[in-house]
Amino acid sequence: MIPGDPAGDPAAGVATGEDGVVVERPRQGPASAGGAVHGDPAGGPGPGVGGNADGAGAAGGAGGIGGGVGRARRGRAYGVASAVLLAAMVVGVLAGAAGLPARGVALALLDRLPLVSAHSGLTSSQEGLLFQLRVPRVLLAALVGGLLAMAGAGYQGVFRNPLADPYLLGAAAGAGLTVTLVVVFLGGDAGVAAVPVAAFAGAVGGVFLAYALGSAAGRGGGTSTLVLAGVAVTSFLTAIQTFVQQLKVDELQRIYSWILGDVGGGWEQLAMVAPYAAVSTVVMLLHGRLLDVLSVGDEEATGLGVHATRVRFVVLLAASLATAAAVAVSGLIAFVGIVVPHVVRRLAGWSYRIVLPLSFLGGAAFLVLADTVARTVLAPAELPIGVVTAFVGAPFFVTVLRMSRRVDA
Amino acid sequence: MSGPHAEDGGADAAGVRARGVGVTLGERPVLADVSLSAGRGAWLAVIGPNGAGKSTLLRAVAGLIPAEGAVFVNGVPVRALRPRDRARLVAYAPQSPALPPDMTVYEYALLGRTPYIAYLGRESARDREVTGSVLERLDLDAFASRPLGHLSGGERQRVVLARALAQQAPVLLLDEPTTALDLGHQQQVMDLVDQLRVADRLTVVTTLHDLTLAGQYADTLVLLAGGRAVAAGTPDQVLTEPLLARHFGARVRVGPAPDGRPLVHLVRLGGARA
Secondary structure (H helix, E strand, C coil): CEEEEEECCCHHHCCCCCCCCCCCCCCHHHHHHHHHHHHHCCCCCCCCCCHHHHHHHHHHHHHHHCCCHHHHHHHHHHHHHHHHHHHHHHHHHHCCCCCCHHHHHHHHHHCCCCCCCCCCCCCCHHHHHHHHHHHHHHHHHHHHHHHHHHHHHHHHHHHCCCCCCCCCCCHHHHHHHHHHHHHHHHCHHHHHHHHHHHHHHHHHHHHHHHHHHHHCCCCHHHHHHHHHHHHHHHHHHHHHHHHHHHHCHHHHHHHHHHHHHCCCCCCHHHHHHHHHHHHHHHHHCCCCCHHHHCCCCHHHHHCCCCCCCHHHHHHHHHHHHHHHHHHHCCCCCEEEEEHHHHHHHHHHHHHHHHHHHHHHHHHHHHHHHHHHHHHHHCCCCCCCCCHHHHHHHHHHHHHHHHHHHHHHC | CCCCCCCCCCCCCCCCCEEEEEEECCEEEEEEEEEEECCCCCEEEECCCCCCHHHHHHHHHCCCCEEEEEEEEEEEHHHCCCCCHHHHHHHEECCCCCCCCCHHHHHHHHHHHHCCCCCCCCCCHHHHHHHHHHHHCCHHHCCCCEHHHHHHHHHHHCCCCCCCHCCCCEEEEEEECCCCHHHHHHHHHHHHHHHHHHHHHEEEEEEEECCCHHHCCCEEEEEEEEEEEEEEECHHHCCHHHHHHHCCCCCCCEECCCCEEEEEEEECCCCCCC
C-alpha cells in the first residue's frame, strides 16, 4: 500500500471500498494458538459481553478466568457473594459460648421485621444476648471486614499495586497511633468521641507520609518503592505507638486488646462509624470505572482525558476514611484488605467495578466467620480476631502470591 | 517547516500544528523550539537518533507533559483544553502501552471511549457500538473476549490502535507503532494505519526509528537531533546521505526504491565485498 497523494482522492490511493479497511486476517501468534477456540463467533451478538467466559477459562487456565466477565456471570458472582455473607452471618449469630436455638433465633429475627409478628419462645435473657450482643457484633464484624477489604482494593487501584494494603501503606499504623494517643491522653467520653476523627487523620497522614517518602526515594522505583516506604512508615509509627504505650503502662491492657482487634463494640460503635462507612463506600464504588482507566497508567489515562492525580487523591481519601472507620471501632485487623481482593480478582475478574463491591461482601463474610472462630475456639475465652485473620490470612496470602507470580511469568 | 499538506497561517487550519515546542526535564532542556505541521489526512513521521527527543515531542504535542509553545488541532489550542476535550481531538498510543493481562480486547478498546463518558458516568450504548465497529474494522471482533495477556505482538499493536480509534479523534499520535514487530507485522500495522488515515482523513504523526519505513509511509519527515528540528520536508529532502551521516553518525547509501521513494541502507566498514 503506497500512499499517493493522501489529501487527494481516497479511491486513487487505496482501493478498499467504502468501509475503507480490508485487512488480511493475521496468522495467530503462538501464544493464542492453544486457546484459539474460544473467540466470539464473528457477527455474533455484541462482542465482549457474550457468555463465553467459561470457555476462555477452560482453555486458558487460571489466567483466562479474569477475562470477559459477562453480565450473567457478574450477577452470579453477586448472588454467590451475598449468599456466602448471609450464611456467615447466620452462623455468626447462632454460634457462641451460650447456645441459642436456631428456630427461636429465626422467629425472633422475623418478629423484628415490620408487619411480621412471631413468637420466638426465647427467654428474655436469650433475647438480650441475641439483640444486644450477637446481632450487633455480627453486623460490626461484617462492616469492618467489608470496609477493610474494599479499602485494600481501593489502595491497590490507586497505586496500581496488588500488594497495596491498609497495613503495608502505613494507613492502619497511622490510625493506630492517633487512636492510641487519643485513648491515652484524652481518655473518657471525649476520647471515645474523638476516635473516628483521630483515626481518619492518622490514616491519611500515614498514607501521605508513605507516598511522600516513596516519591522522594525516586520515581524510577515504581510500586515497590511505595510499599517499602509504607513499611518504613509503619515501623516508625508503630515504634512511636509502642513508646506511648510504655509511658502509660496502666493503660497497656486496654490498648493491647484494642490493637489485636475486637468487634464486640455493640450498637453504639456501629452507629458511630456508620456515616463514615457510608460515605467512603459510596465514593469508592462510584470511582470503579475511573480506577479501571488508571490501570493502563497515568500518562495514558491523562491521554484518555482523565485527571489521574485527582482520581487517585479522591479514592485515596475514601480508602483512608474506610480504613479509619474500621480501625476506630475494631483495632488492627490484618490481612483482610489484601487477601479478599485477591480472591475476588481470581474468581470474578480484574475490573474495579466488580472488585470493589465484591470485596466488600467477601470481606464482610470473611470477618464474620473469623470473629465466630475467635469467639468459639477457646470458649468461653475469646481469641483476638486479628490473631485469627493473620493465622488464616498469612499462609493464604503466600499461596495467592505464588499463584499470581506463576501466571504472570 | 510545513509539509506538503500544511496550511501556512489561518487559525482554522485543519490537522495539527505545533509552534516552538520546548520541554525541560529538571534542568536539562530535552526539546527546544520544535515546530511541525501536518494537514488533514497527512502522515508526518518524526525521525532522529536515540535520545533526540522524538517521544518527548509526541507527548508534548499530546499535552501529557508540561511544555512551552503552542499546539493547535483544527485551529484549537489544545494545551488550554480540559483533558477530556483534548482527548476527543488527539489520540495517543505510547511505545510500550500498559496492557493489563486479564483485561479483554473489548474492554481495553472500550477505554478509548473514556473522553465521552461523564466523570461518574458509565458507557452508553453508543460507546459500545463505536467500540464494536472499530474492532470489526480492525478484524479484531473474533478476539473481543480474549484477555490481552493472550495476544501476539502484532495483535497487541492492533488492539492499541483500536483503543486509539475508539477515541474518534482527528489526530492520531503513535509512538513507534512497529517496535518489536517482525517485518510482516510491521508492514501490516503500517498499511492498516495508512488505510485508516485515508478512509477517515486522519492526521497521523508517528515517531519511527526505521528510516526506510518512515520514507515509505510518511508525506513529511521531521528530523530531530539534540532536541532540535534540524531538517523537515518530504522524504527526498530529509533522507539524504549528508544529513543522515551528520546526525546519525552512520555510513549510509540512499537510493530510490522501485516506487521512487528513498531507500536507506547501511554500508559496511571497509566498503563493499569484492
